[in-house]
Amino acid sequence: MAYVKINKDRCKGCGLCIQNCKLALLVIVEDELNVLGYHPVGFVDGEGECKGCKFCAETCPDCAIEVYK
Amino acid sequence: MTTEAKDKPKKVYGRPESLKDVGFHFCPGCNHGNVHKMVAEAIDEFGVREKTIGVAGVGCGVFLYNYIDIDVLEAPHGRACAEATGVSRVHPDHVVFTYQGDGDLAAIGIAETIHAANRGEHITVLFVNNTVYGMTGGQMAPTTLLGQKTTTSPYGREFMGEGYPIKMAEMLATLEGTAFVARVACNTPKNIMAAKRAIKKAFKMQIDKMGFTFVEILSACPTNWGMDAVTANKRVEEEMIPYFPLGILKERTTADYL
Amino acid sequence: MMKGAEAIAEGAIHAGCRFYFGYPITPQNDIPEYLSRELPKVGGTFLQAESEVASINMLLGASAAGARVMTSSSGPGISLKQEGISYLAGSELPGVIAYVSRIGPGLGGIAATQGDYKQVTAGGGHGDYYTIALAPSSVQEMFSLTKLAFDLSDKYRNPAIVLADAILGQMKEPVEIGERPALEDIEMPEKPWALTGAEGRDAQLVKSLFLGDGEMEVQNWKLYDKYEKLKKEDTYYEELQLEDARLMIVSFGSCSRMVLSGIEMARAEGLKVGLLRPISIYPFPEEAVRKASEAINKVLVIEMNTGQMVKDVKVSVDRAADVHFYGRPGGGLPTPDDILAEIKKVY
Numbered sequence: 001m002a003y004v005k006i007n008k009d010r011c012k013g014c015g016l017c018i019q020n021c022k023l024a025l026l027v028i029v030e031d032e033l034n035v036l037g038y039h040p041v042g043f044v045d046g047e048g049e050c051k052g053c054k055f056c057a058e059t060c061p062d063c064a065i066e067v068y069k
Numbered sequence: 070m071t072t073e074a075k076d077k078p079k080k081v082y083g084r085p086e087s088l089k090d091v092g093f094h095f096c097p098g099c100n101h102g103n104v105h106k107m108v109a110e111a112i113d114e115f116g117v118r119e120k121t122i123g124v125a126g127v128g129c130g131v132f133l134y135n136y137i138d139i140d141v142l143e144a145p146h147g148r149a150c151a152e153a154t155g156v157s158r159v160h161p162d163h164v165v166f167t168y169q170g171d172g173d174l175a176a177i178g179i180a181e182t183i184h185a186a187n188r189g190e191h192i193t194v195l196f197v198n199n200t201v202y203g204m205t206g207g208q209m210a211p212t213t214l215l216g217q218k219t220t221t222s223p224y225g226r227e228f229m230g231e232g233y234p235i236k237m238a239e240m241l242a243t244l245e246g247t248a249f250v251a252r253v254a255c256n257t258p259k260n261i262m263a264a265k266r267a268i269k270k271a272f273k274m275q276i277d278k279m280g281f282t283f284v285e286i287l288s289a290c291p292t293n294w295g296m297d298a299v300t301a302n303k304r305v306e307e308e309m310i311p312y313f314p315l316g317i318l319k320e321r322t323t324a325d326y327l
Numbered sequence: 328m329m330k331g332a333e334a335i336a337e338g339a340i341h342a343g344c345r346f347y348f349g350y351p352i353t354p355q356n357d358i359p360e361y362l363s364r365e366l367p368k369v370g371g372t373f374l375q376a377e378s379e380v381a382s383i384n385m386l387l388g389a390s391a392a393g394a395r396v397m398t399s400s401s402g403p404g405i406s407l408k409q410e411g412i413s414y415l416a417g418s419e420l421p422g423v424i425a426y427v428s429r430i431g432p433g434l435g436g437i438a439a440t441q442g443d444y445k446q447v448t449a450g451g452g453h454g455d456y457y458t459i460a461l462a463p464s465s466v467q468e469m470f471s472l473t474k475l476a477f478d479l480s481d482k483y484r485n486p487a488i489v490l491a492d493a494i495l496g497q498m499k500e501p502v503e504i505g506e507r508p509a510l511e512d513i514e515m516p517e518k519p520w521a522l523t524g525a526e527g528r529d530a531q532l533v534k535s536l537f538l539g540d541g542e543m544e545v546q547n548w549k550l551y552d553k554y555e556k557l558k559k560e561d562t563y564y565e566e567l568q569l570e571d572a573r574l575m576i577v578s579f580g581s582c583s584r585m586v587l588s589g590i591e592m593a594r595a596e597g598l599k600v601g602l603l604r605p606i607s608i609y610p611f612p613e614e615a616v617r618k619a620s621e622a623i624n625k626v627l628v629i630e631m632n633t634g635q636m637v638k639d640v641k642v643s644v645d646r647a648a649d650v651h652f653y654g655r656p657g658g659g660l661p662t663p664d665d666i667l668a669e670i671k672k673v674y
Contacts, residue, residue: 001078002078002081003078009092010092012096012097012098013097014097014098014291014297014298014299015098015297015298015299016098016298016299016302019299019302020257020258036092038097052078052081054081054082054258055258057082057083058082058258058261058262059103059255059257059258059261060102061093061095061097061098061099061100061101061102061103061255062092062093062095062102063084063088063093063102063106065082066080066082066083066084067080067081067082067083068078068079068080068081069078069079069081118525119524119525119526119527120524120526121524122392122522122523122524124388131536134530134532134534138525138530139524139525139530140522140523140524140525140530140531140532141522141530141531141532141533141534142387142388142391142522142532142533142534143418143532143533143534143535143536144384144387144388145384145387145410145411145414148380148381148384148387148410148411151376151380151381151382151384151385151387151388152384152385152387152388152391153388154374154381154385154388155346155348155384155385155386155387155388155389155390155391155392155396156388156389156391156392156522157388158346158372158374158385158388158389159346159388159389159392159393159394160392160523160524163523163524180377180378180380180381181377181380181381181384183377184376184377184381
């Protein structure tokens with residue numbers, strides 16, 4: 001089983017990880033604001049679907065995503 | 070939101086060791102962060118952190134030293150290849166690379182770039198092409214596409230009077246002194262993987278004393294393009310790549326002096 | 328016997344300089360030609376760059392990497408190098424620039440001149456800084472002051488210029504230079520700040536960008552303190568026949584040699600004339616000029632330009648004496664007869 005950890009205070013909410021997650025497991029958390037003033041991305045994977053493909057982390061320009069598998 | 074699995078999954082992707090644990094100053098969706106990561110990954114892969122000297126050009130990439138944990142020299146605008154020549158001549162066994170944007174490398178610094186390439190200096194040049202002067206506020210660059218509006222081409226770049234976007238990779242590939250020339254992009258996971266390979270290849274060839282290596286990285290500048298990150302990446306795909314085709318343009322198999 | 332330009336080049340080798348980056352321009356080509364022959368013999372690197380701009384930036388890179396390094400040029404080329412010189416000062420990097428002047432502005436011509444005094448002593452490029460500037464007047468000094476320039480440049484981590492002209496560059500004189508020392512026998516300071524790769528230490532940075540609030544002001548005062556120290560510890564000049572003089576001539580470089588002939592003629596006629604010759608033109612020997620002028624009420628500045636050093640002399644004299652000027656710009660040379668006539672006019 002794979003999952004990702006998001007360093008929310010590094011996230012700038014650019015949405016590139018969301019675009020590149022084929023399983024749509026990443027969402028902007030609208031009711032949260034991080035230290036930079038952005039709505040950060042959250043990982044929502046209730047059914048354990050994440051395959052750890054790393055696309056989200058690879059595309060994250062801010063190196064805010066870690067992938068575990 | 071994450072749940073720890075019982076068999077303790079291992080970290081398969083994280084911050085490269087040579088990338089300092091600080092946040093980037095870059096705007097949301099800016100690919101400079103991706104490129105910084107790739108450079109740090111290459112340095113880690115070859116275990117050369119302690120013998121690498123980076124030369125930062127002027128522009129958004131100037132703060133290289135805040136992020137990559139290596140010795141860094143800050144060059145005047147456009148002169149990074151000359152500085153790198155000096156550094157590399159003094160430390161021929163070190164890994165020396167420049168990190169430059171399109172204004173820096175292809176406008177004010179084009180002479181230094183061409184001649185360093187032509188001399189086959191044993192350096193790696195990383196050229197971040199986002200078709201715009203980022204740090205100074207979005208002015209027209211030598212690589213600005215025809216029709217592209219910038220703060221100094223408000224009606225869109227026209228070839229009459231403003232010329233054509235310069236294809237640096239193609240130009241440098243014609244020189245005898247270059248050992249490796251590639252153009253890559255950061256807009257999709259697939260392109261990012263190819264970009265990583267190219268940057269690693271460039272470093273490896275320098276380590277193997279093969280000569281001058283050059284990687285042009287097509288990059289998005291959502292802020293100065295006036296669009297969000299996802300749309301900006303789409304623009305890389307639909308407008309930049311057709312004009313600046315990706316791929317390895319040149320790759321020596323033997324060193325130029327052999 | 329050695330040519331002046333070659334004495335500069337040999338002085339650099341004796342100082343442990345093993346890297347030279349330059350670009351051809353008359354009348355300084357003897358320096359790169361000599362070094363292109365001699366540097367490879369001592370394991371050094373000679374590189375003819377694509378421009379003066381590139382060569383000063385290669386110098387900057389090599390200097391940041393810890394090496395003793397030199398470039399050379401003349402007027403138009405030095406103008407181009409000012410960018411790099413400013414960055415050297417801003418990044419606190421050493422580096423020696425040999426300057427064989429030609430007449431100007433613009434392309435001007437290749438004749439000897441001192442018309443670059445102002446450019447050399449006022450910083451030259453952008454920003455609040457100065458370059459160390461030494462002005463030899465003989466082939467021997469072309470050699471020794473080049474060595475000194477390397478030492479001072481390292482000591483203050485600031486660019487240093489050796490300012491000569493075509494007369495000094497082409498002149499042949501006997502020199503005493505001794506054997507070329509081996510690199511390991513040359514005394515050079517440690518450079519713990521140099522970029523050598525972060526092996527066994529924290530990563531280092533050489534830069535001139537200071538964007539933080541108030542950071543640049545701190546840096547500017549730091550540079551100021553260095554220049555104050557430089558003034559105190561490394562101001563050089565020569566005084567000749569000033570003990571009994573009624574008239575003091577201030578003249579530097581090749582021009583001071585012609586002045587000496589003029590003084591000899593004046594002395595033969597019983598006129599008490601002496602010379603103060605600034606050897607460092609930055610820092611200017613203000614204190615020495617002021618002290619000397621206290622006992623003398625007349626000062627005559629003689630230069631091969633339209634009076635660029637007069638301001639420095641006036642500031643130093645501080646109204647203790649009248650300051651007169653005689654000069655020949657644009658390649659004109661003041662003959663001893665001219666100088667004698669001028670002495671008589673002012674005396």
